[in-house]
Amino acid sequence: MNHISDDLLTQCMHCGLCLSVCPTYALTGLEKSSPRGRIRLMKSVMEGKLPVSDVFVDEMEFCLDCQACETACPAGVRYGELVESARIFIEKNRERTSLKVFILKNVVVKRNVLHFMARLVRIYQASGMERATLAILGAFHNRLYKLVKQLPRISDSFSINTIPTVSEPGDNPRGTVAVLTGCVMDVFFADINRDTVDVLKENGWKVVVPKDQVCCGSLNAHNGDGETPKTLARKNIEAFEKTNADYYVINSAGCGAFMKQYGEVLAGDRDFSERAKKFAAKVRDFSEFLFQTGYRKPTAHLGKPTVYHEACHLVHAQRVSIEPGALVKDAVGKDFRKLNEATWCCGSAGIYNVVRYDDALKLLKRKMENIKESGAGIVVTGNPGCVLQIRSGALDEGLNIEVTHPATMLNRLYKSENKDRDGGAS
Amino acid sequence: MITEKVKRELVRMFGRGNILDSDEDRISYSYDGTPILGSLPDAVVIPSSVDQVSKLMVLANEEKFSVVPRGSGSGLSGGSIPGENSVVLLMSKWNNVLEIDKNNLTAWVEPGVVTGKFQSLVESQGLFYPPDPGSSQICTLGGNVAENSGGLRGLKYGVTKNYVLGLEVVMPNGDVMRVGGKNMKDVAGYNLKDVLIGSEGTLGIFTRILLKLIPLPKTGRTLLAFYDSIAGAAATVSEITAARIVPAMLEFLDNPTIRAVESFARLGLDNNAGAVLLVEVDGAGPVVEEDLAAIETVCKKSGATSLRVAADENEGMKLKAARRSAFAALARVRPTTILEDATVPRSELTTMVDFINHTAEKHDIQIGTFGHAGDGNLHPTGLTDERDRAELERTEEAFGEIFGKAVELGGTITGEHGVGLAKKKFFESLYNTPFINMMKTTKQMIDPNCVLNPGKIISVSPRCEGALPRSREQIDRILSKMENPSEAYF
Numbered sequence: 001m002n003h004i005s006d007d008l009l010t011q012c013m014h015c016g017l018c019l020s021v022c023p024t025y026a027l028t029g030l031e032k033s034s035p036r037g038r039i040r041l042m043k044s045v046m047e048g049k050l051p052v053s054d055v056f057v058d059e060m061e062f063c064l065d066c067q068a069c070e071t072a073c074p075a076g077v078r079y080g081e082l083v084e085s086a087r088i089f090i091e092k093n094r095e096r097t098s099l100k101v102f103i104l105k106n107v108v109v110k111r112n113v114l115h116f117m118a119r120l121v122r123i124y125q126a127s128g129m130e131r132a133t134l135a136i137l138g139a140f141h142n143r144l145y146k147l148v149k150q151l152p153r154i155s156d157s158f159s160i161n162t163i164p165t166v167s168e169p170g171d172n173p174r175g176t177v178a179v180l181t182g183c184v185m186d187v188f189f190a191d192i193n194r195d196t197v198d199v200l201k202e203n204g205w206k207v208v209v210p211k212d213q214v215c216c217g218s219l220n221a222h223n224g225d226g227e228t229p230k231t232l233a234r235k236n237i238e239a240f241e242k243t244n245a246d247y248y249v250i251n252s253a254g255c256g257a258f259m260k261q262y263g264e265v266l267a268g269d270r271d272f273s274e275r276a277k278k279f280a281a282k283v284r285d286f287s288e289f290l291f292q293t294g295y296r297k298p299t300a301h302l303g304k305p306t307v308y309h310e311a312c313h314l315v316h317a318q319r320v321s322i323e324p325g326a327l328v329k330d331a332v333g334k335d336f337r338k339l340n341e342a343t344w345c346c347g348s349a350g351i352y353n354v355v356r357y358d359d360a361l362k363l364l365k366r367k368m369e370n371i372k373e374s375g376a377g378i379v380v381t382g383n384p385g386c387v388l389q390i391r392s393g394a395l396d397e398g399l400n401i402e403v404t405h406p407a408t409m410l411n412r413l414y415k416s417e418n419k420d421r422d423g424g425a426s
Numbered sequence: 427m428i429t430e431k432v433k434r435e436l437v438r439m440f441g442r443g444n445i446l447d448s449d450e451d452r453i454s455y456s457y458d459g460t461p462i463l464g465s466l467p468d469a470v471v472i473p474s475s476v477d478q479v480s481k482l483m484v485l486a487n488e489e490k491f492s493v494v495p496r497g498s499g500s501g502l503s504g505g506s507i508p509g510e511n512s513v514v515l516l517m518s519k520w521n522n523v524l525e526i527d528k529n530n531l532t533a534w535v536e537p538g539v540v541t542g543k544f545q546s547l548v549e550s551q552g553l554f555y556p557p558d559p560g561s562s563q564i565c566t567l568g569g570n571v572a573e574n575s576g577g578l579r580g581l582k583y584g585v586t587k588n589y590v591l592g593l594e595v596v597m598p599n600g601d602v603m604r605v606g607g608k609n610m611k612d613v614a615g616y617n618l619k620d621v622l623i624g625s626e627g628t629l630g631i632f633t634r635i636l637l638k639l640i641p642l643p644k645t646g647r648t649l650l651a652f653y654d655s656i657a658g659a660a661a662t663v664s665e666i667t668a669a670r671i672v673p674a675m676l677e678f679l680d681n682p683t684i685r686a687v688e689s690f691a692r693l694g695l696d697n698n699a700g701a702v703l704l705v706e707v708d709g710a711g712p713v714v715e716e717d718l719a720a721i722e723t724v725c726k727k728s729g730a731t732s733l734r735v736a737a738d739e740n741e742g743m744k745l746k747a748a749r750r751s752a753f754a755a756l757a758r759v760r761p762t763t764i765l766e767d768a769t770v771p772r773s774e775l776t777t778m779v780d781f782i783n784h785t786a787e788k789h790d791i792q793i794g795t796f797g798h799a800g801d802g803n804l805h806p807t808g809l810t811d812e813r814d815r816a817e818l819e820r821t822e823e824a825f826g827e828i829f830g831k832a833v834e835l836g837g838t839i840t841g842e843h844g845v846g847l848a849k850k851k852f853f854e855s856l857y858n859t860p861f862i863n864m865m866k867t868t869k870q871m872i873d874p875n876c877v878l879n880p881g882k883i884i885s886v887s888p889r890c891e892g893a894l895p896r897s898r899e900q901i902d903r904i905l906s907k908m909e910n911p912s913e914a915y916f
Contacts, residue, residue, distance in 0.1 A: 010761045010813065015459045015754045016500040020540070020563040029519050030451070031499065037454035044453050055450040074690045075757035 004042050004085045012039045012077045018069035023345045023363055024062050032059055035069035035079050042086050052093050060086045062359065064352055065222055066312035066345040071319070080317060087224035100355055104220050105228055111183070111214065115158060118187040122154040152388050155190035162190065163197055163209050173206040174293070178245035180236075180259070182252050182384075183215035189384050195411040196251045196286060202414055203295045210239040216250075218258030221265070222350050233262045234272055237279045248279070251286040251407055253383035254350060257317035259283045285314060287324030287382055287406050298331055298413035304377030304402075306332045306409075307339035309367070309390065311383035315343050324406060328380050331410060335378075340370045348389035360389070368393045371401065379403045428468040428491045428511060435489075436471060436513070439481055446470040455514045458499040458506045459561070460848055461762050462812050467494065467508035472516050476594070476602055476633045482515065483631075484600040486877040494879050495627045497538060497566030501573060502765055503846030505626045509881050515631065517568050523547060524634070530608045531639045532591060537568025537632045554642040556583035559842070560750045568632045574624030576842030578749065581800035582674045582708075583640075585842065587623045592636030595622060598629070598873035606636060621868070626844045627879040629872050646674065646708035647718045648742035650734040651725040652699040656680060658729035659701040660776040663799045665724045666705075667772060671717050675706035676800025677749050680779075682809070683796040686755040691748035696732070703730075703799065704749050706742070752796045756807050760792065762818075764808035766825055766849075768832040769841030772802045781831050782806045789824040791817060803841035829856060845883045854884065 018035040019025050025034035032041060038059055044050035060083060067080045091101060106113065124130055138145045160181045177200055181193050197207045213236055217229030236259070240248055250256035258265075260283045266276040284292070308328040315321040321343070329336045347353055347363030367390065371379060379390055379401060387403050394401040404412075436445050446452075447469040457464040468491070473479045486493050495515045496506040508514050520536035523544060527533065531553065535544060542562040545555050558577035559565055565575070571593070576585040592606030605619040606612065622630050653659045659678055666676065679687065679702050688695040695702065703725070707717040718735070725733055736742035756763045770778045779795060782804070786793040797804035806828060808821040829839040829852045839845075845853045854862055866886045869876075876888040 007761075010811070011757065013459075013461060013754060013757045013761065013763050014457055015561065016498055016564050017561065017751070017754055019498060020542070030446070031454035032450050034454075040454055040457065041450055050449055050453065053450065055448055059450070074687075074751035074754035075761075076690065076755075 004046055004082060004089060006046065008078055008082050009039060009043045009046065011075060012036065013075055014040070015075070017074065018072050018079075021068040021072045021343075023064060023066060023068070023347075024359070027359065027362055033062060035063075035073075035077075038063060038086075039077070039079070039082060042082060045086075045089075052090060057090055060090060061356065064312070064345050064347070064349040064363075066349060067316035068312065068343065068345065071316045071343075084222055085226075087222070088226040091224035098224070100223055100351070101220070101225050104223055104351075105225060111160070111186075114183055114187060118154045118158070121151070122156075125151075125153060152188050152391070154187055157190060158186050159190035159193035160186050160209070160211065160213075163194060165209055165211055167197055167201050167207040169201045169204050169206060172204075174204040175246040176206045176208060176244065177247045177249045177289070178208045178210060178240050178243040180213060180216065180248065180250050180252075180255055181209060182255055183219075185252050185255075185384050188388070189405070192251060192384070192387075192405045192408055195405065195407040196249070199290070199295075199407050199410045199414070200249065202411075203290065203293075208243040208245055210243050212239040214239070216255040216258050217265075218254050219350055221258060229258070229265055230269070233259075233265050233276065234269075237262065237272060237275050240279065240282075241275065246282070247284050247289060248282045249284055249286055249289050251382070251405065253285065253311040253313035253318065254385065256283060256285045257313040260318060285318060285320050285324070285382065287314075287327045288318075288320045290410075291323035291327045295327075295410075298410065298417055300413045300416040302332050302335050302378055302409070302413065304335060305337045305375050306335045306378040306380060307337050307371065307374045307376040308342060309339060309346065309371075309379050309381040309386060310343045311381055311386045312343075312345050312349065314382050324382055328406060328409070331406075331413060337374045337376055339374045339376065339379075341366070342370075344370075346386050346389045346393075348383070348385035350385060353385075353389055364389060364393045368397055368399075372397075372399070377401060378409070380406055380409050382406055428513065429489070432485070432489045432491060433469065435485060436469065436482075439485070440471055440473065440478060444472040444474070446472070455496065455499070455516075456508065458496070458501045458504065460502055460504040460507065460846070461764050462818075463504045463507050463847055465508060465510070467512050467514040470514045470516055472519060476596065479515070479596045479631055479633060480600040480602055482513075482600075483596055483598055483877065486513075487599060487875050490875065490877070492877050492880050493631075495568075495572070495631050497569035498540070498561075498564045500561040500565045501569060501844070501846065502767075503573075503626075503840065503844040503848040505573065505844055505846040505879070505882055506569075507847060517631070518566060520568075520633070521566075526551065526553070526639075527608070528553075531641075532608050533637045533639055535567050535635050535637060537566060537571070537635060539567045541565050541567055541570055548639055549642055552642050553639040555589065555637060555639055557586045557589055560753060562750070567635055567637070571623055571632055571635055572625065572627045573842070573844045576798070576801075576803060578675045578677060578746070578798060580798055580803065580842075581676055582672045587620060589638045590619065590623055590635065591638050593619055593622060593630075593632055594634035595630035595632055598875075598878040602633075603630070608636065624844070626846055626882050628869060628882050629878070631878070643674070643708035643710075645711050645714050646706055646739070646742065647714055648675075648736040648745050649705045649707075649718065649721065649725075650695075650736075650745060651703045651705065651730040652696050652732045652734075653701045653703070653730055655700040656779050657776065659703050659799070660779065662703055662725050662728040662730065663772065663775060665728055666721060666800075669720060669724060671707075671720060673705050673717070673721070673800060674708040675704060675746070676798070677704040677796070678702070678799035679704070679749070679752060679796040680794060682759060682792070682794035683752050683756060683807075686758050686794065687748050687752050689758055690751055690755040691744070693744060693748055695748075699731070704745060706746070749796075753805065753807065756794045756809060759794065760809040760811050762808075762810045762812040764810065764821055764825070765843075766806050766808070766828070767797075767803060767841045767843045768806060768828055768837060768839060769801075769803040770832055770835045770837030772800070774835040774837065775799060775802055775804075778802075778804060778832065778835060778837070782828055785824045785827050785831075789820045791821050791824055793824070798841075801841075802837065826852065833857075847882060850881075850883065850885075
């Protein structure tokens, strides 16, 4: 694709209702940093009135692709698609591939390479090297220091290698679900993946983790690489079809949003377009799935004020908001608190917090202010990026706040029920 | 284009960071919420003090460039679209609420405060600012005063002008004028405040605004009534008026609008209904319940096929938010929505709606109509595609006829969006000459060089173009050339 669709651009009737929800417009107060402004810039580039200028490129990268504007837009402008195709257009018109795209293409999506790198980082984190590096960086390069400090712990073992391919819930399973272990989730959040499988099992589902699954492709698609995601989507369709699962349950909002779009990603594909549509129809977010199919409400309590932060790729991209909100509220009961601006981006936004660290930090500050105001001791959110981002915000401000995924929250509640029971029996 | 000298002077006065003149910035301030219209400004200026605004106007008069004030750019008549040789004056960063005076029930605000944010703020203190334009989540109070914005609550609570008590205004010559104050009564001098309200940025730039607040109504209930046809909805509106009930909102949507809104908001509206009325009553508890019951009876009597009362405030909010989205939601049908606001006396509502539908059919175009049924303020919205020139022309022709009919019925071509650029050509032809002349005279007197938002509402030439006539003969010669004195400058 070497253009941005004129139909999609014309759909914007520039009423401006998106301005009130756009985090980057709130930061600069300038029209060019708003969805409406960016669409006008894209239109100007397509009409040849504006070159692919530095300012244009910067604005397209400044955008978080949080898609809050899509939720707000009565006209139904598909802004996410627009900004993503603008980024692909930019990459196509660049002389060299950007480092960002290179890394995503050659590290993140290749499991062997990603695992190898993650093991290196794990060794680095376990040895004294991390502290030494931080000390040196701290003295010379503040920004790099903060970035490196933000690097999350690598899980002790990767979930794809440790979770059994098939987990049976006991007699009469309600059906079969297949789970994506993901790329980032697999190395940073193996525990969330395990919790996901446990909770699904606990609720009577047979859980399959296809070993030949690959990265969903969303990070590439969001950052100017149009081709790699198609290859990945085809591989995943083949891997998941083999499981004969009734649903594909995804515990990362970004992956879920993208996998629901596989139908559009492979729209022109002769062999895969129909299969992709069928695949997409089976995709459910973890919380969405539990809420829709019904789940067992835990009897234990977390004992700490708990809030729900709405990940952009759940609330805006997937329009899944009521389900996880109700699930968390219902599961934690009296501990539930309201979080102001819960649907405002935390600044994580895929790899945004790495490539645009300063902007991401401003958004994180705003999020942390709201979290502090809510008095929360636990923040629940359905996306690994948000978990990392808010954890680093809490760390920076020295706050004693846990940030966790709904799966981990539920699994912990289920486990402490068992403990209560065992404790009562003895 | 403004000259390099002017640009240097602007940079000196405002600082480099507050003058935006990149292509990207100029493009992104070339439009507002108005369809089709747009043109590039030469630069965008971000002021940080009243003094700076004043000095900008002095410079504009000296160097002959024009200044176009802008808030969020949500206007629908092109009022903030820049013309040739102009700079955009961006006021949206002036967004402080300066004072809420609970003893006098007033508030001082800066012009860039977003209307919806201001409403939430005062409501959290038990106070109420009723003017409620559809774009309240983004439009600014300064823009509201400039356009004398109306909105959904106009029927019971009036429009912006009913809530403006005072203004601090930078006049086109750079003078800083103050009018009004916290008094509920004030008859000292001409009522110039009301001349400035609704002047669409052509007579002055508001730098501080004093607003009137009222106590927040204790309760409110929202009701939806569905009808097979528009006639039933219109009959209900007349019946409610006849029953001496004044709802806070009495809104109407036709079938295409219902479908578009439902597709966006997914509220479970009946897609097959011919029309729906959204009614809100507010006030003290018992009165509200009594009014609600009376309205339900009227609706049923007038042929409502089903009624839905919002269970709680939350549902009511959702229904109202959906109504506010109507204009943009219609873009789901066709991408270009030409939203107009022809307004008629309430009694002529049915005649007007029938005429609109008939005209759409005649010109083979699509029009979705919704609006403030309670106050006769309709929003017939042309649904088209700006890339289809022929259809666009037919739409324009149809609206010419619709405006003509509105005026014929004793109505107006614009109830709340303003004339701006979009309705300028209809304005001069449909209104009486002395009225137009007095407007021109006023503009020429206040802004003789035509530097503040020129070309909006009416066209006037700068009063001094070239040398002034000096001898009696020169003057006589000019006078003899004038067939229509109102068209020439004097």
